[in-house]
Amino acid sequence: MNNNTGFVVTDDGVVVVGSGSSYRVAEMIADAVATVTDAPITHVINIGSQDHRWLGNGWFLEQGAEIVALERTARTQEEFAESHMNRSLRVLGEDAMAGTEPTVAPEPIEADSHSLEVGGVEFDMMYVADAHFPGDILLHLPGEEVVFAGDVVYVERIFGIHSWSDPAGKVKNFQRIEALDPEIVVPGHGAAVDLETARREAGEYLERLVSEVRAGLEDWETLDETVERLADWPDFEHLLHYDQWHRRNVNQTYLILEARM
Amino acid sequence: MKNPHQWIPVFLLLSLFAPPMMAATGVDRPIEEILEPIALTDRVYYFYGSTESR
Numbered sequence: 104m105n106n107n108t109g110f111v112v113t114d115d116g117v118v119v120v121g122s123g124s125s126y127r128v129a130e131m132i133a134d135a136v137a138t139v140t141d142a143p144i145t146h147v148i149n150i151g152s153q154d155h156r157w158l159g160n161g162w163f164l165e166q167g168a169e170i171v172a173l174e175r176t177a178r179t180q181e182e183f184a185e186s187h188m189n190r191s192l193r194v195l196g197e198d199a200m201a202g203t204e205p206t207v208a209p210e211p212i213e214a215d216s217h218s219l220e221v222g223g224v225e226f227d228m229m230y231v232a233d234a235h236f237p238g239d240i241l242l243h244l245p246g247e248e249v250v251f252a253g254d255v256v257y258v259e260r261i262f263g264i265h266s267w268s269d270p271a272g273k274v275k276n277f278q279r280i281e282a283l284d285p286e287i288v289v290p291g292h293g294a295a296v297d298l299e300t301a302r303r304e305a306g307e308y309l310e311r312l313v314s315e316v317r318a319g320l321e322d323w324e325t326l327d328e329t330v331e332r333l334a335d336w337p338d339f340e341h342l343l344h345y346d347q348w349h350r351r352n353v354n355q356t357y358l359i360l361e362a363r364m
Numbered sequence: 365m366k367n368p369h370q371w372i373p374v375f376l377l378l379s380l381f382a383p384p385m386m387a388a389t390g391v392d393r394p395i396e397e398i399l400e401p402i403a404l405t406d407r408v409y410y411f412y413g414s415t416e417s418r
Contacts (some may be wrong), residue, residue, distance in 0.1 A: 104395060109410035120410075128395070132411070135399040139409060155413075224407060247405045260415040289410050295402070344417040 104128050106155045106291055109251060110136050111244065113222025116145030119168070120242060120251050120289075122159030124191065126202035129159025133166070144168050146221060148228065149208065150253040151291070152179035152236040154187035161206035170208040171219065175230055175238035177211035183236070231279045232272030235265070235291070241276060241283075248286035255280065256305040258293030260343035264355040270313050271360065277306045308339050316356045320364060326357050392416045 108121035110132075117136055123129045133144060147163045149156060149172035157180050160170050172180075184205035192200050215230040227243040235254030242251040254262075255276040264270050280288060281298065288301040296304070312333075319329035333353045339345060392414045401409040 105414035105416050107413045112407045247408050
């Protein structure tokens with residue numbers, strides 16, 4: 104499990120945010136929750152579709168928790184289920200994945216936003232645009248002034264833009280987070296931070312990536328020319344995996360934006 | 365002194381087990397460490413996962 108997950112202790116039970124990477128990890132999450140409260144886990148909210156955000160759904164469902172997901176998110180989970188399971192089995196091994204069956208929310212919500220109130224806490228699920236995966240959402244807890252940003256925000260480490268990602272959509276998501284003006288942003292990876300830090304570590308990189316690549320496309324730059332022009336960004340070299348990902352991100356963003364022109 | 369190269373097969377054998385062991389325990393930290401709840405507010409907690417790229 105290499106992503107951030109979370110939970111919220113309400114007056115009527117616990118709401119878990121992200122079910123972990125496997126059946127076994129889901130149970131370990133529940134054990135960790137039990138070190139804080141004896142209250143039962145009543146809901147699990149899915150905010151994304153990458154393997155470690157939802158492959159633990161099956162365990163929580165067996166325990167009687169309600170899996171809450173937008174239809175967009177659940178659809179992507181179904182589309183990627185086989186490849187995620189194959190990859191997890193290859194990387195983590197059969198023992199680690201024992202009992203794991205890809206399980207999406209039985210009744211996904213056919214809307215781009217959904218609010219639920221559990222034990223005095225309001226949870227606002229909002230789809231803004233596709234991000235790391237299609238159907239990624241933000242989860243805002245207005246009463247707590249917290250946003251679970253999922254893979255719209257990384258802190259400490261650099262993003263990876265994949266062929267199925269939407270870098271421009273990530274920018275829109277980040278702008279929505281700024282409009283919500285939370286006290287705390289829980290990123291997909293890295294420590295929870297304030298909004299200013301999230302902007303410095305993630306928002307500025309995303310906006311610059313998209314605007315600079317778009318400018319290159321509008322100037323009829325070739326892919327190689329754009330990658331060469333944007334190859335070195337000292338402002339972001341401190342982020343972990345910069346050397347591994349930055350040029351790939353420029354490359355991938357060019358291909359994605361070009362395909363949409 | 366024995367030939368240090370005699371250990372190469374042993375390291376190779378160990379390396380076969382290293383990646384799955386690391387992954388199953390939380391990639392770069394033991395999962396027990398990752399699953400220590402961190403309070404953000406009176407109600408909200410999170411688990412600080414790994415920053416590994418995989």
